[in-house]
Amino acid sequence: MFEELLQAPALASWLGLLAGLLAVYLLYSSWTFQDKQKHPPGPRRLPLIGNLHQLDLQRLDKSIFNLSKRYGPVFTVYFGLKKVVVLAGSKTVRQALINHAEEFGERETSPLFHDLTKGHGIVFSNGDGWKEMRRFTLMTLRDFGMGKRLSEEKITEECHYLIEEFEKHEGKAFDNTTIITYAVSNIISAILFGKRFDFKDPVLRYMVEHDKEIIRLVASVSLLIYNVFPKLGPWLKNWRDLTKNVEDFKQHLLHIINKQRDTFNPDICRCFVDAFCTRKLSLEESDAQRVHYHDENLTNSMMDLFGAGTDTSANTLRWSLLLMAKYPQIQDRVQEELSRVVGDRQITMEDRRNLPYIDAVIHETQRFANIAPTSIPHSTSRDVTFQGYFIGKGTTVLPLLTSVLFDESEWETPNTFNPSHFLDEEGKFIRRDAFLPFSAGRRACIGEGLARMELFLFFTHLLQCFRFTPAPGMSEDQLDLTPSVGFTLCPLPHQLCAVSRY
Structure with missing residues (x-):
């Protein structure tokens, strides 16, 4: 009998049987483990591609938002072999990012962003390096007046330059994209470069x-x-173009940084570069933090700040003007409030408390524009049980901001531009917990205070001077609010008329 078992056909059969039994055992063990550790549900995935066949990669946020309506506020999708846990809805996202800030506070670094940053900078870093760079950056932004009078003066000055550019068009239709972007980028440039x-x-x-x-x-x-x-990288033209663009940008920044260093005086802090050099000099060789003060951290941090300080605020401002042209009755109320409260004098941040309707319009613009719909993915710092589900350490987590800003249980008319979302029955401005355009928790936007000031001052100065209307021959109804989809959501190319009110 034993010799018969050793014969090739019989051996193959026995080995096949053993393999089958082992597979059944492993499958049973997997089910048993999942029963003990309840994992978030999700759609069935296919080998290799996961759930990619169920997702519209050009409007990823909408695809995932639709899935959340079926699978609930905490569910799993697979991008290829990568497991991603999605957090959907205002209560769930806030609970995770605020109440469990430590567990959900790591940044998931995708292959693409690892290629570009190597874990340096602010946005795509983790650990002690991230903590030190974020702490230093917050301190530096505050020293340069973020949210204070000094920033207000710089923004107000830039408003005048922007108004002059608008006036050059003499009420004729033009695309305001570039000029708004230049004006907004000058605010962060003043901090980064001192000019x-x-x-x-x-x-x-x-x-x-x-x-x-x-x-x-x-x-x-x-x-x-x-x-x-990621192995496809070298064969993708966009990957080659991106890495070249990023490297060119870094070299450009290094050139500016070296020019700043040539005239560096530790007693006079002119900009972010000077503050970085001063901080490095203040640390002893033995200080653990000193290891983080090198050119890679400096250039990546400056790229993070320039990108975040330019794109989101400029696009939000563009959305605000488009929405005013689209809804002239709302523009009427904005300008009536401005005329009644401020008149012809220069607007200041102190005026915001007395301009509740305008404050509501700006907040509703941020909600409705939904600039960063999927946020930047997080990662769990340790095993966590959240809303009854087990999420292992190192799991990629996607806080879906679209599901927060358009949460039907939080907003009366989520799919409509409606400033009343931020007004009480008496017309006073009210804050809403579901207003999270800057995200929340440890990874909330580092420049939120500066961005809020920019949006208020740029918007009110422009609306004080101009009436915004569609291009000749176009009606308000023809203005398209469909976003141009990218890393952020911006308006489609369009032209508006900026007609002087005086």
């Missing part, structure tokens, strides 16, 4: 164009697929 740039300055134009191209490439479908199958 504003003329709108024709090739340095400013170079940085804005490179930043725009990087954002466009990062959001391309081919690079979303690259994150799933």
Whole structure:
């Protein structure tokens, strides 16, 4: 009998049987483990591609939002072989990012962003390096007046330059994209480089164009697929173009940094670069933090700040003007409130408390525009049980901001532009917990205070001076609010008339 078992056909049969039994055992063990550790539900996935066949990569946030309506506020999708846990809805996202800030506070670094940053900078870093860079950056932004009078003066000055550019068009239709982007980028440039740039300055134009191209490439479908199958990188033109653009931008920044170093005086802090050099000098060789003060952290941090400080605020401002042209009755109320409360004098941040309708319009613009619909993915720092589900350490987590800003249980008319979302029955401004355009928790936008000030001052100065209307021959109904999809959501190319009110 034993010798018969050793014969090839019989041996193969026995080995096949053993393999089958082992497979059944492992499958049973897996079920048993999942019963003990309840994992978030989700759609059935296919080998290799996961759930990619169920997702629209050009409007990923909408695809995932639709899935949340079936699978609940905590569910799993697979991008290829990568497991991603989605958090949907205002209560769930807030609970995770605020009440469990430590567990959900790591940044998931995709293959693409690892290629670009190597874990340096602020946005795509973790650990002690991230803590030190974020702490230093917050301190530096505050020293340069973020949310204070000094920032207000710089923004107000930039408003006047922007108004002059609008006036040059003499009420004729034009695309305001570039000029708004230059004006907004000058605010963060004043902090980073200690100066504003003329709108024709090739340095400013170079940085804005490179930043725009990087954002466009990062959001391309081919690079979303690259994150799933990173070995494809060298064969993807967009990957090659992106890495070259980022490297060129870094070299450009290094050139500016070296010029700043040539005139560096530790007793006079002119900008972010000076603050970085001063901080490095203040640390002893033995200080653990000193290891983080090197050129890679400096250039990546400056790229993070320039990109975040330009794209989101500029696009939100563009949305606000488009919405005013689209809804003239709302623009009427904005300008009536401005005329009644401020008149012809210069607007200040102190005026915001007395301009509740305008404050509501700006907040509703941020909600409705939904600039960063999927946020930037997080990662769990340790095993966590959340809403009854087990989520293992190192799991990629996607806080779906679309599901917060358009949560039907939080907003009366989520799919409509409605400033009343932020007004009580007496017309006073009210804050809403579900208003999270800057995200929340440990990874909330570092420049939120500066961005809020920019949006208020730019918007009110422009609406004080101009009435915004569609281009001749176009009605309000023809203005398209469909977003142009990229890393952020911005308006489609369009032209508006800025007609002087005086």
